[in-house]
Amino acid sequence: MRLEHSSTQGKLFVLDTNVILHDAGCLFNFEENDIAIPITVLEELDRFKKGNDDINFQARAFLRRLDELAGDVLSADGAALGDGLGRIRVVLRGHFTARMRETFLSDGPDHRILDAALTLQETSAPRPVILVSKDTNLRMKAKSLGLPAEDYSTDKVESFDKLYTGKRLVTNMPCESVSAFYAEGGRVSAESLPEVTTPRANENFILRNGSRSVLAMYNAEENAFHRVERTTALGVVPRNAEQHFALRALLDDDIKLVTIAGKAGSGKTLLALAAALECRSNYRQILLARPVVPLSNKDLGYLPGDVHAKLDPYMQPLFDNLAVIKHQNHEGDTAKLVQQMQEDHRLEITPLAYIRGRSLQRVFFIVDEAQNLTPHEVKTIITRAGEGTKIVLTGDIHQIDHPYLDSLSNGLSYLINRMVGQKLYAHVTLEKGERSQLAELATDLL
Numbered sequence: 001m002r003l004e005h006s007s008t009q010g011k012l013f014v015l016d017t018n019v020i021l022h023d024a025g026c027l028f029n030f031e032e033n034d035i036a037i038p039i040t041v042l043e044e045l046d047r048f049k050k051g052n053d054d055i056n057f058q059a060r061a062f063l064r065r066l067d068e069l070a071g072d073v074l075s076a077d078g079a080a081l082g083d084g085l086g087r088i089r090v091v092l093r094g095h096f097t098a099r100m101r102e103t104f105l106s107d108g109p110d111h112r113i114l115d116a117a118l119t120l121q122e123t124s125a126p127r128p129v130i131l132v133s134k135d136t137n138l139r140m141k142a143k144s145l146g147l148p149a150e151d152y153s154t155d156k157v158e159s160f161d162k163l164y165t166g167k168r169l170v171t172n173m174p175c176e177s178v179s180a181f182y183a184e185g186g187r188v189s190a191e192s193l194p195e196v197t198t199p200r201a202n203e204n205f206i207l208r209n210g211s212r213s214v215l216a217m218y219n220a221e222e223n224a225f226h227r228v229e230r231t232t233a234l235g236v237v238p239r240n241a242e243q244h245f246a247l248r249a250l251l252d253d254d255i256k257l258v259t260i261a262g263k264a265g266s267g268k269t270l271l272a273l274a275a276a277l278e279c280r281s282n283y284r285q286i287l288l289a290r291p292v293v294p295l296s297n298k299d300l301g302y303l304p305g306d307v308h309a310k311l312d313p314y315m316q317p318l319f320d321n322l323a324v325i326k327h328q329n330h331e332g333d334t335a336k337l338v339q340q341m342q343e344d345h346r347l348e349i350t351p352l353a354y355i356r357g358r359s360l361q362r363v364f365f366i367v368d369e370a371q372n373l374t375p376h377e378v379k380t381i382i383t384r385a386g387e388g389t390k391i392v393l394t395g396d397i398h399q400i401d402h403p404y405l406d407s408l409s410n411g412l413s414y415l416i417n418r419m420v421g422q423k424l425y426a427h428v429t430l431e432k433g434e435r436s437q438l439a440e441l442a443t444d445l446l
Contacts, residue, residue, distance in 0.1 A: 186227035250275035262430030378411035
């Protein structure tokens with residue numbers, strides 16, 4: 001988060017609870033500006049500190065860090081955050097002002113935080129006071145009352161238009177360049193293709209000359225392009241160039257991290273699961289998981305039934321993809337093999353929260369709906385990868401259920417943006433849907 005000074009004291013940022021639950025290290029991302037934490041935020045963090053979800057870990061980590069900074073007593077002047085940084089202080093909650101009572105119906109935590117920020121704005125003038133929140137509605141309320149408010153943007157992608165897609169179309173290629181991929185064993189050195197500029201590791205290309213074209217992938221180790229062969233995985237046949245690119249990366253043992261972005265029906269999860277089963281002999285286990293984001297972000301305890309009844313609706317899309325693969329192979333032994341793998345727990349479909357703490361050695365790990373993860377959650381998943389493990393994250397960055405994430409701040413976009421050009425990483429954005437014509441029409445028009 002790049003911030004400019006507008007006074008000799010710098011700015012004063014008031015943090016909402018959701019910023020801390022998003023990034024426990026947020027205190028160190030405001031340069032030399034000061035930070036204020038309303039006491040209501042600490043009260044809310046106290047409610048979140050118990051549990052095994054990522055927000056619980058974030059709450060505990062922040063409270064430990066604040067305790068270390070505070071020392072024995074946290075004075076009114078606050079505590080220094082470190083060299084080149086500002087100070088942090090806790091703002092005690094005063095009375096709910098008449099202005100707030102007249103404006104809002106309830107005296108809830110959000111309104112108390114807003115009230116604290118407004119009070120600081122009055123008492124700190126002319127120093128700029130800014131509320132930082134990932135809650136769009138709270139930011140709008142603040143702005144309507146004359147209080148500047150902004151999103152926490154430290155780990156946000158700069159622009160969706162600049163987000164790496166993992167593929168490029170290069171037209172007007174010389175005829176001999178396209179022919180070379182078929183005449184020379186499918187490998188052409190980068191020096192031979194000056195038309196392709198600044199290729200990145202494992203980037204995919206459609207190289208076209210008139211009506212003739214070839215699919216290619218750039219190998220950074222060899223500084224050469226390899227033709228992407230048309231292949232299948234357990235009866236699943238790619239239907240377009242993008243899907244061929246994705247399957248190529250999924251089946252490549254040298255690529256340890258793959259991300260696939262695409263709208264519903266683009267085939268991202270089906271391809272990942274088919275590839276995992278195709279190369280099952282290389283892995284001890286296949287894990288297919290997704291985060292559980294309940295409707296309106298309410299706790300699963302609100303839902304009826306036991307734990308399986310609560311989770312089944314969220315896991316069903318993964319079972320649907322598995323059913324497609326079984327159906328594709330119903331005449332052979334594959335369907336029986338898949339069933340046996342499930343019974344032996346060599347193939348597991350589970351909520352992502354159940355994976356925490358497990359060893360990920362020689363595992364093909366697929367994380368579906370990764371757009372509903374925070375950058376910190378994505379980092380936690382990937383840093384758990386052991387020897388011989390491959391991690392695949394799929395998702396639609398335009399369909400986000402998490403209340404405090406968007407297409408630029410979610411973990412999938414963050415990962416794509418940070419990993420571009422790494423030799424162990426490949427990404428493909430699937431833009432063409434492969435469901436029925438009706439489903440495609442609905443996705444585009446409704």
